[in-house]
Amino acid sequence: MHLAIIMDGNGRWAKQKGLKRIEGHKKGAEVAKEITIYCANHPEIEILTLYAFSTENWKRPKAEVEFLMKLLDNWLKKELDTFIKNEVKFEAIGDISKFSKQLQDRINYTKEKTKNFTRLTQVLALNYGSKDEITRAVKKLIEKKEEITPQNIQKNLDLPVDVDLLIRTSGEIRVSNFLLWQIAYAEMFFTKTLWPDFTTKELDKIIKEFKQRERRFGGI
Numbered sequence: 261m262h263l264a265i266i267m268d269g270n271g272r273w274a275k276q277k278g279l280k281r282i283e284g285h286k287k288g289a290e291v292a293k294e295i296t297i298y299c300a301n302h303p304e305i306e307i308l309t310l311y312a313f314s315t316e317n318w319k320r321p322k323a324e325v326e327f328l329m330k331l332l333d334n335w336l337k338k339e340l341d342t343f344i345k346n347e348v349k350f351e352a353i354g355d356i357s358k359f360s361k362q363l364q365d366r367i368n369y370t371k372e373k374t375k376n377f378t379r380l381t382q383v384l385a386l387n388y389g390s391k392d393e394i395t396r397a398v399k400k401l402i403e404k405k406e407e408i409t410p411q412n413i414q415k416n417l418d419l420p421v422d423v424d425l426l427i428r429t430s431g432e433i434r435v436s437n438f439l440l441w442q443i444a445y446a447e448m449f450f451t452k453t454l455w456p457d458f459t460t461k462e463l464d465k466i467i468k469e470f471k472q473r474e475r476r477f478g479g480i
């Protein structure tokens with residue numbers, strides 16, 4: 261099972277508490293760790309994809325963008341232990357060439373150190389936009405002079421696997437350029453809980469509900 265999460269609401273969580281937005285991001289990063297451990301120990305979840313930074317998030321104030329980059333670097337450094345202990349393979353999707361050399365190195369180092377683990381694959385979407393991903397996939401096909409088919413487009417995506425369950429926190433009912441191709445037949449859940457308040461208990465409840473849904477994929 262492939263679970264994808266749009267981790268939204270960090271800023272509002274902080275604001276509600278009279279804190280700066282960055283405090284919400286810090287708490288959100290801790291929640292991402294807890295959810296990763298839960299997924300690594302869940303018998304059915306094979307892939308967990310987390311939306312961490314979108315191609316549109318560059319529009320935010322420079323100080324917030326810089327903080328998010330630093331947080332990501334620190335998080336990867338700190339959680340390498342968590343990945344190893346829980347046998348989690350770390351992967352990244354999106355165009356990371358726009359990140360600093362140091363951050364790119366950190367991402368590649370984490371991938372390299374965890375590449376043989378199979379309990380869970382945790383994919384972070386970093387400078388990720390679905391329109392950008394699909395465009396790059398089609399460009400690759402044209403360069404290779406391959407036929408443009410749905411199968412070939414999918415094969416050339418950063419993440420060529422369909423999503424089973426998509427969750428978005430914070431009450432927004434939109435997908436914000438996340439995995440548009442891969443969610444074609446995903447079951448979707450929108451919760452009002454802000455990401456820093458999201459718990460493994462709520463995730464557990466959503467997964468139970470997901471299992472009750474009848475997925476027909478166009479059949480009867």
Ligand code: IPE
Pocket residue numbers: 267268269270271272273312313317328430
């Ligand atoms: C999600 O929380 C984290 C990122 C997009 C990096 P937000 O920062 O979008 O929080 P809100 O939506 O402003 O509350």
Ligand code: IPE
Pocket residue numbers: 266267268269311312313314317432434436
């Ligand atoms: C989506 O959240 C991106 C991430 C969670 C990384 P945003 O907060 O950026 O999305 P919008 O602007 O509300 O659609």
Ligand code: MG
Pocket residue numbers: 268269270
């Ligand atoms: Mg948001």
